[in-house]
Structure formats: C-alpha cells, structure tokens
Amino acid sequence: MTVLFLFFVFLGLLCLGLPIAFVLGVTAFIMIAFFSPAPLQMVPEVMYNALDTFPLMAIPFFVMAAQFMVQGGTSRYLINAANCWVRHWWGGLAMVTVVSCMIFGALCGSSVATALAIGVIVVPAMLEHGYPRPFALGVISAAGTIAIMIPPSIAMIIYGIMADESIPRLFMAGFLPGIMQGIFYMLWIRFDAKRKNIGGAPKATWGETLQTTYKAIPAFCMPVIILGGIYSGFVTVTEAAALGAVAAIFISLFIYKEVAFTKVIPLSAEAMKSAGMIMFIICTAITIGNWLTEAGLPAQLVQIAKDLKLSAFAFLLAVNVALLILGCLLEVVSIMLITLPIILPVLKALDINLIHFGIVMTLNMEIALITPPVGLNLYVISGVGKAPLAETIQGVTPYIFITIIQLMLITYWPAYTLFLPNLIMGAR
C-alpha cells in the first residue's frame, strides 16, 4: 500500500516535469518522513555516503577524458580515419558514424557524450551530402548507445558497484556484444541505404588512408592506455580513467595543440557538469533503493518468484519487459539504482550469473537511451540536428528493434557474453 502510494507520488512528480534527481529526492524524503522509523538526518548522510567510494570517481574522469578529446580534435581525427576506411560502402557516412562511435566508445564510457562528440561532426556532414534527416539522426542516436557496451562503460561501473561484481570482468563481457551490435547496425544501414539509394563516396586512396590513420594514432593510444592498464593489473578502473583523462589533456595540449592552457579549467568544469548530473541523481536515487530494501520488497519478490516456480529465463524475460517500460519513462542511472536493489536478491536466488545479467542490464539501458519519451540521446541529437524530436524518433525506430533482437540473444545465450571473460580471466 505504502509502496503504491509512493509510486504515484513519484510518477506524478515525474510527469509534471520536476527534474529526476529531485523527483527521487522528494519521494525518498516523504518515505523517510512518514513511513520509516529512521531519522530525517539520514537523507543528507545517505546522499554523502552514496558518493563516498573510489570506484565511482571513474565517472568524472572518463567524462573529462571524453571532453578533452572532443575539444582537442581527437574525435575529428578519429572520424577522418574512419571516413577513409568505410566511406565507399553503401550509406558511407552512416557507416563512418557507427565505426567512429565504436572506437570512441572504447575510450569514453558515456553514451550521450559519444553521441554528442561524433554527432556534432557527422550530422552536418550527412545533411550536407543529402542524407534524409531522420535517417542521419537515427543512426547517430543508436550508434552512440554502443559506447556503454564497449568498455569502458559508466553503466557497468555503476552496476559493478551495486552488484559488488568485478568491473574489469563486466567490461570484458561487454566487448563481443558491443562489436556485434555495431555489425548488426551496419548490416541494417547497408540494407536501408541500398533501398533508399544512399550511395557511398569515392574510395579513399592508400596515401590518404595512411595519412589520416597516422594522424589518429594518439587517439588510438587512448583505449590501449585505459584498457591495457586495467587488464595488465597495473591500475584500478578509476586510476585508468584518471590516466586516460591526463593523457587526453596532454594530447590536446601538446600533440594536437587544439586546446589552450587557459581552457583547461573551464573544460574540466564542463566535464564535471555532465558527470555531476549523473552523480547528483545517484545520491538521491540510492536513498530510495535503501528504503525499498528495508521495506522488504526484495524478499517478497524472491518469495513470489519461488512460489510461481519461475525459471531463470522466465524471470529474465519479465525483467526485460519491466526495464523496457521503465526505460521509456526514466533516465538510465535512476533505473539502475532503483531496480537493482530489488532484482539482485532474486537473481542470486535463481542462480543467474551476475556478470551475464550486468550485460543484459547494460543493453536494456542502451534501449532506454533511445526510447521516447525519456531517451537522452534523442534529445541531444535533436538538438544537434536542430530537428523536431519526432524526426529523430522516426529515424531511430528500426534500431530499437534491432537492439531488442540483440537483447534476446544476450539474454538467452549466456555464452555470448561470458565466453570472453571466462577465456581471458579464467572461469569462475
């Protein structure tokens, strides 16, 4: 009854357009004030403690790395290189978009940041070359989401902290599905572009390809530093993120020389703004998760799952449907923080591999980023293309279906995700 009442408070405030961080905060506040014996002083305490963990610090560092790479010209050099590799294929620039997003995803853990970084360059280019606007906007909105599947990934960092799982192992598990997703998107683009007669550009010469690839070498070094550092056991994920950020600052200051010294602090602040938005949501969302656990909801859910004799796969299907619906209504980080405390005990009871589920969750979050009404990528890309939201939604729809097929594959074929981490880091 209480849970239902609070759910309506939550939904009401959300629909009225109150920022999500405050919707969560106010709901938590009401919960503790009226339905919990805990003192209200708990609210600021929990908000502080939510952030007081070193793994979480990877988020601002990864966002900073991305910020400096965009301003420092790294993303442009990456796109130029990708352009020479694949522009002659059907739907040339759309292919370039997917490839660029996949590479940028390997050095940035945020989907929105990736969509924005690549979008501001490829969207004007696609429109200039006569690509239909919904097509162009759809490709970049969807391709940007791959960034949270290909390591590093902010979504996986948050999941790893919540589920107490190894973040490097999660990263490794996302590698294969991330690449496959890019390939699926490219196959669809080829089909769609051929149908719409969107041809490629003339093939690049060897000289041009070599030259642009050479210029992009510092950009390619970034994933090597970050992922190499993590998997060699040299540094923790957060330290790798800090190394990445320092490397990105160094590259943009001294190698590409596109950022002035005076810009370093303003750019850090700009990066902190994106990271701060996520982290502010984390500190209000965690209060709700805590209370739901206290209210005994997870235990009830475990009991229901046992009473219904749910199989692991049936439960995963139900979770996928629930996450799909939540993904339409809520922002990614808040979904994870609210649902995970409830779902995790059931996963353990049903003996579902938590690494496998981490990837299922991440893919669901990818879909959440592109499903209206609340899909952050849609808003960001509509802004970039100066287009109505409806056009972006129209363009992204086929990709939503492709991603759902990918979700089915991931959910029902655990080896797809677990093969790589078991092979490289040993089975568990």
Next chain:
Amino acid sequence: MTIWENGWTRVEKFIVGLLALSATLLSFYGVITRYIFRNPPDWAEEICIYMIIWAVFITASILAAEKGHVAATLIVERFSMKTRRYLAVFNGAVALAFCAAVAALGFKIVAAAYINDERSMSALRFPVWIPYLSVATGCTLVALRYAIRVYRLVFSFQPSEIMETHELSRDGGHQ
C-alpha cells in the same frame, strides 16, 4: 540572467573545474608514485573523493541555474504556456523546499561532526565536517537558485525561461 548571477556561476565553474582537475592529477600522482617511487601516498584516494564530492554538489547549483538537471518533459511540453508557467513555479517550489530541508539537516550533521571532532577512518584522520559541508553548501546554493527562479517566474515571466533547450534550438521554435 543578471550580471550578478553570471558572476556567481562563473565562480562556481572555476571552483568545480579546479577541483575536478586537481582530483585527476592527484589520482595520476598516486599511480606514478606507486610504480616509480614504490611509495604510494595513502591519502591520495581519500582527498580525491572529497574533491569530487564537493565538485558534484557545487555542480548541482550550476545545473540548476542552467536548467541542466534532466527531467521528463515530453508531457509538459504539450501544455499551454500558462499551464507550463504554473507547473514551473510548482516544480521550482518543490525543488526549493527539498534542497532547503536537506541543507538544514546537512548543517546539523556538519555541526555535530565539528563539535565531536569526528575524523576519517584512514591514516590521514581528516576532519569529516569538511567533506560533510559539501552536501549542505551545495543544497543551499541550489535552493537559492530555485528561489530566484520562482521569484522570476512569478514576477517577470519570460517564455524562454521554461522552454527546454531542445525546443529553443529547434527550427521554428516551439511546436
């Protein structure tokens, strides 16, 4: 935004940028000293966390000023400007009340930690009231931002104040 508010935001941005950059360099320093000098500073991680937490709560104020806190606005966007103005006042008041309450509670915790001279569990024995102060300060700043916003929505209303960024950047404006 008035010149005064612009200045306020600029100061916040400078502090946030400085904190974020220092935290990054500090983590980097931690790695370097561990591998090169074989003498890792045990305080680097801890100070880095404090810096980022402070940065997060000050950022919340910048985001409030720039309407950067993400909201689900697709339903609201379909209402008339008049309704949207009422809703914006309501939302501003709710956010204001929440932040003011958290700030008040937060200052109590800070006071308790200061009086009892609570220290962190690490070897650094850092006085915890300093990081605790971030929550209270941040929420006070956000509350002030929303107080200004509500005042402005009530007395000197401009439609652009409640339009979403993507509506403003869109061809042909609101539709």
